[in-house]
Amino acid sequence: MEDKSATYSQLLPQMSALAESAPSLTSLLANTASLLHSSLGFWWTGFYLVSGEELILGPFQGPIACTRISFGKGVCGSAWQQRKTLCVDDVEQFPGHIACSSASRSEIVVPLLDDKDHVWGVLDIDSDRLAAFDHIDESNLSAMTDIISLFRSRHHSPVYHICLAGGCFWGLQHFLSLISGVLSTQVGFANGNITNPTYEQVYTDQTGFAEAVAVTYDSNRISLAFLLQLFFKTIDPTSLNRQGEDCGTRYRTGIYYSYPDRDLPVILDQLRRLQSSLQVPSAIEVLPLSNFYPADDSHQEYLRKNPSGYCHIPLHLFDVARNASDPSMSE
Ligand code: SME
Numbered sequence: 001m002e003d004k005s006a007t008y009s010q011l012l013p014q015m016s017a018l019a020e021s022a023p024s025l026t027s028l029l030a031n032t033a034s035l036l037h038s039s040l041g042f043w044w045t046g047f048y049l050v051s052g053e054e055l056i057l058g059p060f061q062g063p064i065a066c067t068r069i070s071f072g073k074g075v076c077g078s079a080w081q082q083r084k085t086l087c088v089d090d091v092e093q094f095p096g097h098i099a100c101s102s103a104s105r106s107e108i109v110v111p112l113l114d115d116k117d118h119v120w121g122v123l124d125i126d127s128d129r130l131a132a133f134d135h136i137d138e139s140n141l142s143a144m145t146d147i148i149s150l151f152r153s154r155h156h157s158p159v160y161h162i163c164l165a166g167g168c169f170w171g172l173q174h175f176l177s178l179i180s181g182v183l184s185t186q187v188g189f190a191n192g193n194i195t196n197p198t199y200e201q202v203y204t205d206q207t208g209f210a211e212a213v214a215v216t217y218d219s220n221r222i223s224l225a226f227l228l229q230l231f232f233k234t235i236d237p238t239s240l241n242r243q244g245e246d247c248g249t250r251y252r253t254g255i256y257y258s259y260p261d262r263d264l265p266v267i268l269d270q271l272r273r274l275q276s277s278l279q280v281p282s283a284i285e286v287l288p289l290s291n292f293y294p295a296d297d298s299h300q301e302y303l304r305k306n307p308s309g310y311c312h313i314p315l316h317l318f319d320v321a322r323n324a325s326d327p328s329m330s331e
Pocket of ligand 1: 044065069073074075077096099100124126
């Protein structure tokens with residue numbers, strides 16, 4: 001299942017890139033269906049869109065499907081009614097399941113929510129295997145549907161990613177997740193030299209990975225420059241391979257980018273400004289993001305789950321993150 005997580009973590013930036021260039025919602029839905037379907041080997045992958053009291057078939061990949069589903073009917077209509085993701089291990093056990101294809105054995109339906117939490121459609125995925133979907137699908141598909149809903153509300157989605165390393169990822173994730181305009185965060189291991197590393201492997205300092213936080217943000221609400229200025233508050237930029245009590249190359253400080261043309265000039269400008277306030281050279285690594293593997297669930301949102309857990313970042317900085325507002329953004 002680690003492979004599935006790794007696949008999803010590669011799909012999310014692709015999704016953002018699709019959203020960045022999509023000329024319409026229909027084309028984004030069509031390409032999302034294709035991306036998911038071809039990458040994860042589903043049986044049927046597509047969208048139903050709310051129209052009055054019904055869901056109407058939208059862009060999809062897979063066999064011909066039913067075109068109308070009433071509110072509250074089937075898995076799709078139930079997910080709409082309950083406004084939550086439904087994960088069905090065996091569709092035959094789901095009362096009222098609508099069988100578009102006899103090959104479908106399990107199903108996940110993720111509602112698409114607008115700014116006011118109203119459902120405007122659903123993402124429906126079927127598998128020809130029983131119990132093919134779990135919390136990994138649920139959390140990643142929900143991140144993807146968030147990107148789509150943001151695109152819909154703005155028409156032109158301004159969602160980007162940046163990967164930041166600054167010592168132990170528990171505290172850094174918490175700090176970044178509190179910032180307005182940050183849409184999602186995920187802790188993991190960046191720029192190493194093996195596939196699917198475990199925390200224990202990274203801990204040996206032999207894999208080349210840095211503990212890092214992959215950040216998705218809405219560039220209409222926060223600029224990369226401001227995000228980096230906030231990030232700099234959490235680190236000692238002159239400290240090589242050490243932040244707080246944590247030392248080793250896995251705790252090095254780094255900025256790993258995915259959009260060189262757009263992001264590298266901003267990163268270099270912010271580093272130049274930072275450097276002018278330092279007496280010694282900064283130890284911050286700046287590189288393209290070459291790979292990123294999410295850490296397991298026990299590390300995700302660690303400080304939210306364990307509020308008194310270890311944190312190397314001074315606690316008052318969490319209020320700084322909560323109250324931060326990018327002055328370059330218009331009201
Ligand atoms: N099984 C769905 C209907 C849509 S097909 O899976 C494509 C449901 O019960 O709502």
